[in-house]
Amino acid sequence: MRFNDILGHEKELGLINNYIEGGFFSGGYVFSGPEGIGKKEIALIAAEKLNCVSDGIRPCGLCGSCIKIEKGQHPDLHFIESGSSQIKIEDIRSLQREINFRPYEGVVKVFIINDAHKLNPEAANSLLKVLEEPPAGSLIILVTHKPSSIFKTVLSRCKTIRFSPLRPILLKEVLMERYSVDGELAHFLASYSEGRLGLALRLKDSAAIREKNKVLDSFILSGKPLDRSLAALSKDGLRSFLNMAASWFRDVYILKAGAVPEESLIHLDRRDDLSELARRFSFRQLDGIINTVSESLSYLDGNINTKLILHNLGAQLWTV
Numbered sequence: 153m154r155f156n157d158i159l160g161h162e163k164e165l166g167l168i169n170n171y172i173e174g175g176f177f178s179g180g181y182v183f184s185g186p187e188g189i190g191k192k193e194i195a196l197i198a199a200e201k202l203n204c205v206s207d208g209i210r211p212c213g214l215c216g217s218c219i220k221i222e223k224g225q226h227p228d229l230h231f232i233e234s235g236s237s238q239i240k241i242e243d244i245r246s247l248q249r250e251i252n253f254r255p256y257e258g259v260v261k262v263f264i265i266n267d268a269h270k271l272n273p274e275a276a277n278s279l280l281k282v283l284e285e286p287p288a289g290s291l292i293i294l295v296t297h298k299p300s301s302i303f304k305t306v307l308s309r310c311k312t313i314r315f316s317p318l319r320p321i322l323l324k325e326v327l328m329e330r331y332s333v334d335g336e337l338a339h340f341l342a343s344y345s346e347g348r349l350g351l352a353l354r355l356k357d358s359a360a361i362r363e364k365n366k367v368l369d370s371f372i373l374s375g376k377p378l379d380r381s382l383a384a385l386s387k388d389g390l391r392s393f394l395n396m397a398a399s400w401f402r403d404v405y406i407l408k409a410g411a412v413p414e415e416s417l418i419h420l421d422r423r424d425d426l427s428e429l430a431r432r433f434s435f436r437q438l439d440g441i442i443n444t445v446s447e448s449l450s451y452l453d454g455n456i457n458t459k460l461i462l463h464n465l466g467a468q469l470w471t472v
């Protein structure tokens with residue numbers, strides 16, 4: 153990969169580029185920002201630039217070093233992640249051992265700790281010792297969407313680079329051009345994911361999105377208080393439905409408020425239905441519905457019966 157292959161993030165990439173060119177991109181860094189916006193990919197591309205052997209623009213994406221990093225086979229690139237569990241002290245002990253060796257074939261040893269908020273206290277403590285005196289020729293990048301869950305002592309030893317999501321309009325273009333998504337769906341995915349490419353791509357192939365119009369028709373627009381297919385949904389299924397409903401009524405609300413550019417509607421493909429609901433409901437009723445949806449979402453994290461949640465939402469929708 154090359155810097156140009158990364159979409160958006162010009163400011164953050166510019167910063168990293170300057171650090172590397174200036175020769176002080178070493179020690180500890182935190183890459184923070186929402187999930188699914190490419191922080192990990194940028195950490196990898198930084199590792200490529202530091203180790204690329206090309207005489208031209210670096211990273212070249214073509215030399216042996218770049219290719220090995222992309223494939224995750226470079227002996228000087230270490231990737232630490234733990235899936236759903238915590239990152240434990242053993243993971244950091246192996247980093248401690250490795251970091252003191254000189255690079256095997258590259259210039260800089262790079263350690264990427266993905267979801268660094270999962271470091272448990274012992275692991276964080278152990279990492280702190282490394283960060284206090286990182287060996288020359290080494291770089292540790294902590295990637296996280298929850299920087300507030302990382303120990304302050306660890307954060308204070310690192311420089312933080314904050315990443316923002318892409319502008320939805322740019323993400324829409326990307327989805328159309330690089331992933332051949334049609335215009336309407338690309339608009340929806342870009343706005344619904346709030347500019348997060350990773351999330352948009354995951355949603356693109358999910359049943360919830362493929363069937364979003366069916367769900368809207370059968371539950372929100374039909375006037376039937378409780379659709380059977382919804383009552384059978386799992387918690388996760390219900391969560392995506394409620395998120396969908398939240399985005400739908402957000403659209404109804406801003407359309408009713410008027411004077412909004414059409415492009416800011418998430419469900420632009422359903423503009424006529426949105427307008428009809430904007431006429432049917434008062435602002436007060438919409439406030440009530442939006443509150444019920446967001447309360448339902450918070451109840452979902454507790455142990456409340458999902459049928460009860462749907463019943464309340466249904467009652468709110470069809471008795472107003």
Ligand SMILES: [Zn+2]
Binds near residue numbers: 203211212214216217
């Ligand atoms: Zn290269």
